Amino acid sequence: MYNWEKSFQKWRSFQNLDLSLQQELTNLENDKTKLEDAFYKELTFGTGGMRGVLGPGTNRMNIYVVRRAVNGLANYLLKNTVNVKDRGVVVAYDSRYMSQEFAVETAKVLGAHGIKTHVFESLRPTPLLSFAVRYFGTVAGVMITASHNPPEYNGFKVYNEDGGQITPSQAEQIIDEIQKTEDELLVPVMEKKDLEQEELLDWIGNEVDNAYLEQLKLISKLSLEEQDSEKDLKIVFTPLHGAANDLVVNGLRQLQFNKLEVVEEQAVPDPEFSTVASPNPEEHQAFTMAISQGKKMGADILLGTDPDGDRLGVAAKGEDGEYQVLTGNQLGALLLDYILSHSNQTILKSARMLKTVVTSELGRAVADAYNVKTINTLTGFKYIGEKIHQFDATGETFIFGYEESYGYLISSMSRDKDAVQAAVMACEMASYWKQQGKTLLEALDVLYDQHGYFLEGMSSLTLKGKAGTDQIATIMESFRNEPMEEIASYKIEKVEDYLVSERTILDGEGKKSETIELPKENMLKFILHNDSWVTLRPSGTEPKIKCYYGVCTDSKEDSQQKLAALKETMDNKIAVILENDK
Missing domain, CATH: 3.40.120.10 (Alpha-D-Glucose-1,6-Bisphosphate, subunit A, domain 3)
Structure with missing residues (x-):
């Protein structure tokens, strides 16, 4: 010991x-x-x-x-x-x-x-x-x-x-x-x-910076003439005191996105991240200064990258002039749709879209509309990178990969999530939609009208230290050892336990088991009636246990209600487990 x-x-x-x-x-x-x-x-x-x-x-x-x-x-x-x-x-x-x-x-x-x-x-x-x-x-x-x-x-x-x-x-x-x-x-x-x-x-x-920027320009979906034309899109960018400032700015300017302002107070590297409560573009407070500057400029789009420049958050201006921060699932679906709609049809025949098991099914629906195959991976971009490497041997074509936690990859010149690539492509996409007379929020509504109102959420519980590690283990053991039949009155149709690579199908006539062809991981996924799912997973990098939710209905209101019910039920069950463990 x-x-x-x-x-x-x-x-x-x-x-x-x-x-x-x-x-x-x-x-x-x-x-x-x-x-x-x-x-x-x-x-x-x-x-x-x-x-x-x-x-x-x-x-x-x-x-x-x-x-x-x-x-x-x-x-x-x-x-x-x-x-x-x-x-x-x-x-x-x-x-x-x-x-x-x-x-x-x-x-x-x-x-x-x-x-x-x-x-x-x-x-x-x-x-x-x-x-x-x-x-x-x-x-x-x-x-x-x-x-x-x-x-x-x-x-x-x-x-x-x-x-x-x-x-x-x-x-x-x-x-x-x-x-x-x-x-x-x-x-x-x-x-x-x-x-x-x-x-x-x-x-x-x-x-290396110069070589990267040369490759970055090649992933653009714009013609050479369009690349060299001045863009009308107004952009505010914050690197949140991190490392992505120069590459994002240079990447945008080489495509003539010159109506670009940087939040100067947050462009200074600062290990304290003193202007934000958390340097995480997933947290809406991280956009506070960008939103203020965006309103003064009349910006169409706001960009925020995390300290090491692999995650990108985007906020789009609505009809009321207010900015709405897109979720990782929403931005990923928009990017995917833009890329596929501007790709050569010949390429799409062998194209593969990669996403994680806790990422929205809206991406799959978009890919299906272009006859592009979707492949699920475990949570973590390492699995997406590993799959791209396999494509080198199989002849399949990587076209896009993303995860719900603001990670995107467009070109395999990098093999990890790349906020620089994503920032430049997001602006190119926003410029395209602006020319069509639409904001990114309106473009998102187009996707919802086509595929259904997909809505996702995530809640996390931080449990620090040795005691916290034990509590997280207790939560996972309880969900495994005390099987549920429903969550928030929605029947559980399948249970996927990635720790034992087993999918259990509950069809009313008993149980059937299938093997999950993915690496083992301490994660449980409950697939519910009516295109809903819940996933429980301890974080691999932080002292947290995370619960992911996904629903799809015909309206925003119905999806919001369904999502809230799932979250409340899971929160209450976890609270009871922790109380009984005292």
Whole structure:
């Protein structure tokens, strides 16, 4: 059993411990609860990497935990990839506390293994890191980011040589190598000056940015003449203190979207994200300053990207002059419809649209209308990236991929969700609809009229620390062990348990079972009567359990009522489970 007190004492007595971490440990010495939380386990390296609160301890993000992870990654790469030392690893980082330091620490550990590291001179977004892996032909990539988590977090995200997030099988092998590193405090490192002298550290300037922007222009659905024409669309963009500012602005301007204003206060990299409660474009408050500036400008569309530039939020102006923030499901369906309607029919024959199992079925309905096949993946863009890689062998054509949490990919030049691609395509789409005399909200109504009023929602419950982890496990066990027949008076027709890869069909005459042909994941999906569904899933990156909902009726009002009933029922059941667990 892991002994947190023994681990704490090891750190406390380590002579060469980083001075700032040493001081933090001293400050925590009399707070046993916080100390236990910092040392009671090793920070989990999940299917894509690790993410945690900054600070001293094995359950925190700090240089020693990063070194241990990099040491495991290096050993994995040396055993499983070819020409590792020359091809090297590329590293990027966002605006968070310790991001650049962790990037350099990554190079210091890789250098000790003789592996060259390419590190960006300044902050860059996640999609550029994915692109850079493919551009340089490296064996892996590392992104230092905690995405849209609060300021006290940072993270370490690993990409494979395809530029996609590592697959579950790759993650298992990396984790195995990490666990072989017994003492995180004694991982060998090279000094930065020695890395530079021996050419094991290559600082990247604008070379990759320029190559990315050239490729970005090629994904446009505009003719060459249209690309070079001045656009009438008025745009306000906020990078929310993150890394996407330059690429989004340059990507729009190269297509002559020149009626563009940036929220300057939020264009400054700031690890505190001081102008927002949360740097998450999924949260409507993140658009407060953009909305204010948009009203002054008379903007048609507002764009917001998260700190590492992989998620995009969009707000569109309504007839009343007010701005409405689109959901990820709504924007995804609009983008898909625009892309398919402006694509060559020959391409559509082999085209595949990818979405996750908790993403709206409106996307499937849109794809069906163009005779494009939809493929479901598990939650997480790594599965979409993995599927794109498979298409290289099958001859299928990737045309669009998205997830409900504001992640979109249009071109496989990147293999992770790409807010830069999505921002430029969203403006191109909005410009098209403006020329047709419609706003994006009116364009969305067109889709609803064609396919039905799809509406989705998500609620999450944060349960921190060891106790929270146990509570989340209890909730999932309860739903598995106490089967329901209905949710909010809607009959359950199918239950999909992704942990055991089994779909149970309830047809009134008994139960039938089918195998789910997807990787295992701790997730339950209840498919209900009348095109509704509910999914329960613990987050893989945050101390949360999430509940997703989807409905479809003939009207907005009916869909809203149905969605509210599902949410209330699930909230009440979870509350009862937690009360009984006390």
